[in-house]
Amino acid sequence: MSSFFLRTLREDPADAELPGHKLLVRAGYVRRAAPGVYTWLPLGLKVLRKVEAIVREEMEAIGGQELSFPALLPKEPYEATNRWTEYGDNLFRLTDRKGTQMLLGPTHEEMFCLAVKDMYTSYKDLPLTLFQIQNKYRDEARPRAGVLRGREFIMKDSYSFDIDEAGLQKAYDAHRDAYIKIFDRLGFEYVIVHADSGAMGGSASEEFLAVSPNGEDTFVRDASGYAANVEAVVVPQAPPVEVTAGPAHVEDTPDTPTIDTLVAALNANHPRTDGRAWTAADTLKNVIVMLAHPADEDHEEPWREPLAIGVPGDREVDPKRLEAQVAPAEVEGFEEADFAKHPTLAKGYIGPGVLGSEQASGIRYLLDPSIAEGSAWVTGADEHGQHVIDLVHGRDFTADGTIQAAEIREGDPSPQGEGTLTLARGVEMGHIFQLGTKYAEALGLKVLDENGKLVTVTMGSYGVGVTRAVGVIAEDNHDEQGLIWPRALAPFDVHVVAAGKSEEIFGAAEDLSAQLEAKGVSVLYDDRAGKVSPGVKFKDAEIIGVPTILVVGKGLAEGVVEIKDRRTGERREVPVAEAVEALIGEVRGQS
Amino acid sequence: MSSFFLRTLREDPADAELPGHKLLVRAGYVRRAAPGVYTWLPLGLKVLRKVEAIVREEMEAIGGQELSFPALLPKEPYEATNRWTEYGDNLFRLTDRKGTQMLLGPTHEEMFCLAVKDMYTSYKDLPLTLFQIQNKYRDEARPRAGVLRGREFIMKDSYSFDIDEAGLQKAYDAHRDAYIKIFDRLGFEYVIVHADSGAMGGSASEEFLAVSPNGEDTFVRDASGYAANVEAVVVPQAPPVEVTAGPAHVEDTPDTPTIDTLVAALNANHPRTDGRAWTAADTLKNVIVMLAHPADEDHEEPWREPLAIGVPGDREVDPKRLEAQVAPAEVEGFEEADFAKHPTLAKGYIGPGVLGSEQASGIRYLLDPSIAEGSAWVTGADEHGQHVIDLVHGRDFTADGTIQAAEIREGDPSPQGEGTLTLARGVEMGHIFQLGTKYAEALGLKVLDENGKLVTVTMGSYGVGVTRAVGVIAEDNHDEQGLIWPRALAPFDVHVVAAGKSEEIFGAAEDLSAQLEAKGVSVLYDDRAGKVSPGVKFKDAEIIGVPTILVVGKGLAEGVVEIKDRRTGERREVPVAEAVEALIGEVRGQS
Structure with a gap:
């Protein structure tokens, strides 16, 4: 350690939020070079390479070819699939000296597709799985959490190529199994969740989420094993109910632009006839947003369109669920200037009377599927200070369709019908996705089938966040004192501390280190002399987090050294002569 | 091979010029993704990883820490060293979603310097050598020769940090030795040449050039071992000579704007008094160029400046030598519009009469050092159709200084004074450079010395072209039929060809392949059945270039298989039972 390029920090770095990330910086594994862009210092690079090796091994085990x-890519293929514009600001674009536009690859579906098109012509060449472990670039709006969400990061991306759906399903299943092995070996808690709304089939897309309270993704699960990304939860359409409400009637409800003020006013001035009090769940809230679409086949320029969403008044629209539904469009606010252009909208009192493509506003109107046909609602009457009571869905109003955009809450019934949902947070560590023919069609990847007919190849796309994995493992494996690496990923097997000043201590520590290295056990030997006290060395050993620490100190006079388990804190003294064997036992997993 | 992602091409690719590059594409090692940007296919990636491993091993052997x-870097450090502008169009610049300018790193002096500044504070922390093997980006004006000169390429770059010159010299020497080991192991012919004009000391910068007739760099050497990049050759100042010429006299020389026309006119109309004929070497040619400087401390904007260069009329100005002298300025032509702004210049008849900072044109004027004081010249008289004869340097004209810009020719005296120079071409494979304190000063990298005084750290910078090495090895190792890999870099150890249709042949080939793999010998097994004839398989084996080929074919009926050495073409039959042992012998280098 006297010459190792490493300095631990006593203070938390200003730019770090999460505990694992703080420790990765403080313990000298990574340093920030720019927002969302990290340098891997020698310690960090060792861990990163171990993660890469595990991922590579499991990809090769399923026949993946590397x-x-x-990273620097031509624009044309990304234009052919429309991702050049769909990616929006997330894409790093640049212009070369000749004025040619290029990009830094966010993922490589297009390039793999073209490579296979370039080389393969027949169904006999398939199935095929290709992968790379390589730098990716995404210009995240809010790079955060260190290496968990960087703008330059390493990903393993693989792509499968098959002649038919059955082949794709097989490749998908193989990847799913490989990912289970990878994440089991990396040693963090994860859950496999449905990642899309199922429009393409039940298992068309799944995510592997590392369970973490600091994760950016929310997922749900029920007691029966169902788990889904919150964006992918499909709330079933509520079955129609018998209409029991009387005719709809408009009432004056001055100064009730919010659900809270409305419910209070209803209970004060318009009590229900059945004696029950009005609640927010009796109201229908209509939220208007602006969708910003990228250019597409029908629009040469990016274009904007308002959208109205009706949800029960006791639920919010979940921005992430909404985004997932409208992608690649982005969701923007509906501003005062937009209201000015739609004079039929009475802000705070908007109701289905004017909403819908065929109605006065002309604004597309989509309802939450929990709003059953036949159910009665209190909602805006499209005049300031007025609401309408007993407005019945299907009888008094209709919408253009439904949308899965309302928030999902702890305790909601499971969409698979078994019990209720619990919510948790996670970090997306892997994603497996049955792409189908979208890219192959856009780029013309066809092969001859058995009958000599050209058929479009069907593709799968599969990713593992490699740099991100190091971040997740750090979040999952630490205590107050520092990091605690799982043995398979530790930068070194044993951290040897020479704790004292005598030549005997340094001599013995060096000798033991050399013996261990000779047996293939990698050693970080803290040989620092001079003013570096044993206390500083112990602190550094704790923060660096090598799983086994060997202390050569005062006990040496009695012929013993101390072996400490970083995770459990357990210490035991062993005779010097037995130390090497004992340590090999620890490292190899026998004790 | 029936499932390996590989297709060989019978035709040369349209975008390839050099034989090695053509073969790398045809044999399925690399594919172009964009101009100067390459994809490494599975075969190519295997070779690339072997080169990387060799470079890594030798860097670790000299204590380098990885x-x-x-690759995506902030602008500020590169502004501090002025490289943001100095790099000109060669730098890939981009702007992120927040409008922040960034760059793709061409080399990382700034970042390493800042990392050490961030972590180290004392002379006790030094010496230090850090390295990385990583993607680099340069927006070459003319990307050519495939992976020999790409716009995205992999480089090993390392940097040494020392407290003093003696330390730097030691680090430099260690790198020099390591590079010799690396290039010896990679197995191509190379030469170590002086790479700068020696202004910073004899060995301040050396290049390792792979000797190759297709190389972009020209170097010189003499019989005594001196070798230098042609840009780095320092022609010594010719010592003064006694003036023997009479007074200078202007003569009419109509229609003689070129050296050839001038010499002819002189011999026809103005014969020499000594009876010798005029030659081009008697004339002084004055070449004017425009220098385009980047912005610098004294100039907020890029700026331009004319420069006049005087060389003997039998030599050209060498654009590369000139560029090296004026860098970071770029050399541009002196156009008609520029002449219009300098009315004292008589195009085709320009002479020292108007050239020089203090003369009528005000244009800086530099002479080739071969132009001795006291020597007499025929040169332009600054009037159309007139030249001046017997114009003596030092008596009749002076310049602002000298410049090393004239072409170097085969047979020129060696600047070290031993014999004459021969010229050859090469590809820059490595560069070692004593940077000194330039970067450390610009970025404030100082440490405390033994006396507690802050001193600026002195740096070295060292590079190896890793992707380029694969290109050079391919150029150096091939024949008409295809590539021939040196054993240490071959993608596989043995190429097994099942040459026939019988089950016995495929069974034996597969069995031998499995036995070899079990012994740690890597095998590319051509198991293709159906329409792939033995002839096609042999052709593919030749072009792919695995050094040892095992043919399992007709001989099997007599119990023998054939082992072929790809390089020598030598074939020998061995009994099946002895094949594995014989092949292991070949691979391990015993026969």
């Missing part, structure tokens, strides 16, 4: 595409 | 910086 190659390496550039 | 880390990994991002």
Whole structure:
């Protein structure tokens, strides 16, 4: 350690939020070079390489062939699939000296697709799985959490190529199994969740989420094993109910632009006839947003369109669920200037009377599926200070369709019908996705089938966040004192501390280190002399987090050294002569 | 091979010029993704990883510590060293979603310097050598020769940090030795040449050039071992000579704007008094160029400046030598519009009469050092159709200084004074450079010395072209039929060809392949059945270039298989039972 390029920090770095990330910086594994862009210092690079090796091994085990595409890519293939514009600001674009536009690859579906098109022509060439472990670039709006969400990061991305759906399903299942092995070996808690709304089939897309209270993704699960990304939860359409409400009637409800003020006013001035009090769940809230669409086949320029969403008044629209439904459009606020252009909208009192493509506003109107046909609602009457009571869905109003955009709450019934949902947070560590023919069609990847007919190849796309994995493992494996690496990923097997000043101590520590290295056990030997006290060395050993620490100190005079388990804190003294064997036992997993 | 992602091409690719590059594409090692940007297919990636491993091993052997910086970098450090502008169009610049300018790193001096500044404070922390093997980006004006000169490429770059010159010299020497080991192991012919004009000391910068007739760099050497990049050749100042010429006299020389027309006119109309004929070497040619400087401390904007260069009329100005002298300025033509702004210049008849900072044109005027004081010249008289004869340097004209810009020619005297120079071409494979304190000063990297005084750290910078090495090895190792890999870099150890249709042949080939793999010998097994004839398989084996080929074919009926050495073409039959042992012998280098 006297010459190792490493300095631990006593203070938390200003730019770090999460505990694991703080420790990765403080213990000298990574340093920030720019927002969302990190340098891997020698310690960090060792861990990163171990993660890469595990991912590579499991990809090769399912027949994946490794190659390496550039990060700097031509624009044309990404234009052919429309991702050049769909990616919006998330794409790093640049212009070369000749004025040619290029990009830094966010993922490589297009390039893999073109490579296979370039080389393969027949169904006999398939199935095929290709992968790379390589730098990716995304210009995140809010790079955060250190290496958990960087703008330059390493990903393993793989792509499968098959002649038919059955082949794709097989490749998908193989990847799913490989990912289970990878994440089991990496040693953090994860859950496999449905990742899309199922429109393409039940298992068309799944995510592997590392369970973490600091994760950016929310997922749900029920007692029966169902788990889904919150964006992918499909709330079933409520079955129609018998209409029991009387005719709809408009009432004056001055100064009730919010659900809270409305419910209070209803209970004060318009009590229900059945004696029950009005609640927010009796109201229908209509939220208007602006969708910003990228250019597409029908629009040469990016274009904007308002959208109205009706949800029960006791629920919010979940921005992430909404985004997932409208992607690649982005969701923007509906501003005062937009209201000015839609004079039929009475802000705070908007109701289905004017909403819908065929109605006065002309604004597309989608309802939450929990709003059953036949159910009665209190909602805006489209005049300031007025609401309408007993407005019945299907009888008094209709919408253009439904949308899965309302928030999902702890205790909601499971959409699979078994019990209720619990919510938790996670970090997306892997994603497996049955792409189908979208990219192959856009780029013309066809092969001859058995009958000599050209058929479009069907693709799968699969990713593992490699740099991100190091971040997740750090979040999952630490205590107050520092990091605690799982043995398979530790930068070194044993951290040897020479705790004292005598030549005997340094001599014995060096000798033991050399013996261990000779047996293939990697050692970080703290040989620092001079003013570095044993206390500083112990602190550094704790923060660096090598799983086994060997202390050569005062006990040496009695012929013993101390072996400490970083995770359990357990210490035991062993005779010097037995130390090497004992340590090999620890490292190899026998004790 | 029936499932390996590989297709060989019978035709040369349209975008390839050099034989090695053509073969790398045809044999399925690399594919172009964009101009100067390449994809490494599975075969190519295997070779690339072997080169990387060799470079890594030798860097670790001299105590280098590996880390990994991002490719996407902030602008500020590169502004501090002025490289943001100095790099000109060669730098890939981009702007992120927040409008922040960033760059793709061409090399990482700044980042390493800042990392050490961030972590180290004392002379006790030094010496230090750090390295990375990582993607680099340069927006070359003319990307050519495939992976020999890409716009995205992998480089090993290392940096040494020392407290003093003696330390730097030691680090430099260690790198020099390591590079010799690396290039010896990679197995191509190379030469170590002086790479700068020696202004910073004899060995301040050396290049390792792979000797190759297709190389972009020209170097010189003499019989005594001196070798230098042609840009780095320092022609010594010719010592003064006694003036023997009479007074200078202007003569009419109509229609003689070129050296050839001038010499002819002189011999026809103005014969020499000594009876010798005029030659081009008697004339002084004055070449005017425009220098385009980047912005610098004294100039907020890029700026331009004309420069006049006087060389003997039998030599050209060498654009590369000139560029090296004026860098970071770029050399541009002196156009008609520029002449219009300098009315004292008589195009085709320009002479020292108007050239020089203090003369009528005000244009800086530099002479080739071969132009001795006291020597007499025929040169332009600054009037159309007139030249001046017997114009003596030092008596009749002076310049602002000298410049090393004239072409170097085969047979020129060696600047070290031993014999004459021969010229050859090469590809820059490595560069070692004593940077000194330039970067450390610009970025404030100082440490405390023994006396507690802050001193600026002195740095070295060292590079190896890793992707380029694969290109050079391919150029150096091939024949008409295809590539021939040196054993240490071959993608596989043995190429097994099942040459026939019988089950016995495929069974034996598969069995031998499995036995070899079990012994740690890597095998590319051509198991293709159906329409792939033995002839096609042999052709593919030749072009792919695995050094040892095992043919399991007709001989099997007599119990023998054939082992072929790809390089020598030598074939020998061995009994099946002895094949594995014989092949292991070949691979391990015993026969």
